[in-house]
Structure formats: C-alpha cells, structure tokens
Amino acid sequence: MLDTQAISADESAALLGIEAARAQAASAPGGDLATLLGWVEGYLMGSHVDLGRSGAVCPFTRQAAKLDTVRLAVSPAGPNDEASTFALIRASFAELEAIPAKASMAHFRTVIIGFPACTAEDGIAMLRRVQDRHKFYSLSRNRMIGLMYAQSDAPGLWNPDFRPLRSPYPILAIRHMVEHDAPFAARHPLLLLPYLARFPFAGLKRLFAHWRRAPAS
Numbered sequence: 001m002l003d004t005q006a007i008s009a010d011e012s013a014a015l016l017g018i019e020a021a022r023a024q025a026a027s028a029p030g031g032d033l034a035t036l037l038g039w040v041e042g043y044l045m046g047s048h049v050d051l052g053r054s055g056a057v058c059p060f061t062r063q064a065a066k067l068d069t070v071r072l073a074v075s076p077a078g079p080n081d082e083a084s085t086f087a088l089i090r091a092s093f094a095e096l097e098a099i100p101a102k103a104s105m106a107h108f109r110t111v112i113i114g115f116p117a118c119t120a121e122d123g124i125a126m127l128r129r130v131q132d133r134h135k136f137y138s139l140s141r142n143r144m145i146g147l148m149y150a151q152s153d154a155p156g157l158w159n160p161d162f163r164p165l166r167s168p169y170p171i172l173a174i175r176h177m178v179e180h181d182a183p184f185a186a187r188h189p190l191l192l193l194p195y196l197a198r199f200p201f202a203g204l205k206r207l208f209a210h211w212r213r214a215p216a217s
Contacts, residue, residue: 015071015095015111032074035168036114040072041065043167050162057164060175064108069101074114079122086130088113092174093143110175118170124149127170139194142177144184157183182206 016024018037025034044058045065056062064070077085092111099109118127124147131147138145148167156162177195179202185195186207196203 015073017068018065018070018072019068021072032114032116032169033072035116036072036074036112036171039168039171040070040112048162048164050159051156051164053158060108060178060180061110064110064175067101067105067108069099069105069109071095071099071109071111072114073111074116076117077115078117079120079126082126082129085115085126086133089130089134089145089172089174090137093138093141096143096174096176107176107178110173112171112173114167114169114171116169119150124151124170127172131172135190138174139190142194142198144173144175144177144181146173147171148173157187179203179206182209186211 016033018041021033021037025031025037028034040061045056045062047055048057051057061070075085075088077088092113096109096111099111101109115123115127118124127147127149131145134145146165147170148165149170150166150168152163152165152167154163154165156164177191177198179199181191181195182203185191185203196207199206
C-alpha cells in the first residue's frame with residue numbers, strides 16, 4: 001500500500017494517507033506529523049473568517065481527503081540538505097502519479113511534505129530554491145508545486161489582507177493543475193500559458209470571469 005511506502009530519496013519521509021497519518025499522530029500527539037495533520041485538517045479543510053469567501057481555505061484538499069488521494073510526509077531535511085530535498089521532491093512527482101484514484105478523479109491527487117527543521121530563514125531559502133528548480137519541470141507536466149511557511153506574505157485571492165500560505169512549519173505541496181486554477185494563472189505569468197494549453201476554452205472562460213470580478217486598481 002502506498003500509505004506506508006517510503007519515498008526512495010528519503011527513507012525517513014514516509015507517505016501516509018489521512019487515516020494512516022491519524023493513527024501515527026495519535027501515538028505522538030505533539031509530534032511533527034500531528035502538527036502537519038492538524039494544519040491540513042483544521043486549516044486547509046476548514047473555513048476562515050478572513051478568507052473573503054465561504055467554504056474551505058482549500059476546497060481542493062478537502063475533496064482530495066474525501067477521495068483518499070492526499071498523501072502526507074514529514075522530512076528531517078535541514079537547510080544544508082538541498083541535494084536530498086531536491087531528490088525527495090523529484091521522487092514525489094512519481095509518487096503523486098502512483099496514488100490510487102479513478103481516472104475521473106486522478107486530478108485530486110496531492111502530496112504534502114513538511115520540513116520542521118527548515119523554519120529558519122536559511123531553511124526556507126533552501127526550500128524556495130528547490131521549488132524554483134522544479135517550476136518548469138512541474139509546469140511541463142501540468143503539475144503545481146507550492147511553498148508554505150509561517151512568515152509567508154503571499155496575499156489571498158479573495159482578500160488581499162489574508163495570508164493563506166502560512167503554515168506551522170515549512171511545507172512543499174505537489175498537486176495536479178486543475179481548471180479552477182484560473183486565479184493563480186492570472187497572477188503568475190509562467191503558469192498562464194501551460195494553464196491555457198491544458199484548458200484552452202474552459203480556462204479562458206474562467207480567466208475572463210476572474211478578471212471581471214477583480215477590483216479595479
């Protein structure tokens with residue numbers, strides 16, 4: 001089962017489904033996995049008063065959890081472990097495709113990896129470099145890679161004063177690009193062309209709808 005399969009690049013970072021993560025976290029309620037799981041279930045899958053819309057902070061993750069297509073892992077990598085972290089993330093793209101899912105629901109696969117030893121500035125900088133080194137790799141495969149950490153200043157899509165990408169410790173997440181990513185495509189030029197290539201008609205419609213809703217500057 002993939003739930004207990006170790007990522008080959010880092011044998012201590014085992015990918016776990018939500019139920020398996022709950023079982024492990026219960027035996028170490030104050031541990032790093034429990035922290036990651038609590039953030040995923042309590043924050044990403046929950047609502048927030050400052051979000052600027054109703055529903056979950058990340059509806060994608062909530063639906064993925066229902067389908068059992070979320071995989072979590074905690075890596076011990078620190079700021080000086082860029083090579084092994086890069087290998088871990090590269091291997092995670094293959095692990096993403098191995099998550100069991102119906103063909104019609106395969107786009108809900110997601111891998112979320114926490115890095116509790118990278119909370120300092122040099123650790124976040126290392127993870128950002130790993131993310132940047134995967135940007136073209138991920139976009140060419142219609143995948144998304146995101147970095148979250150406690151000091152993130154990335155503004156919300158619906159409330160620019162909200163900081164949706166803040167997490168208790170640094171996290172890298174990989175998932176499929178989906179049609180609802182229009183707001184992200186509108187914000188990031190590198191994503192726009194791959195998004196339109198993947199969703200030429202429906203995506204353009206969503207982009208126009210997003211631009212019409214955007215407040216005038």
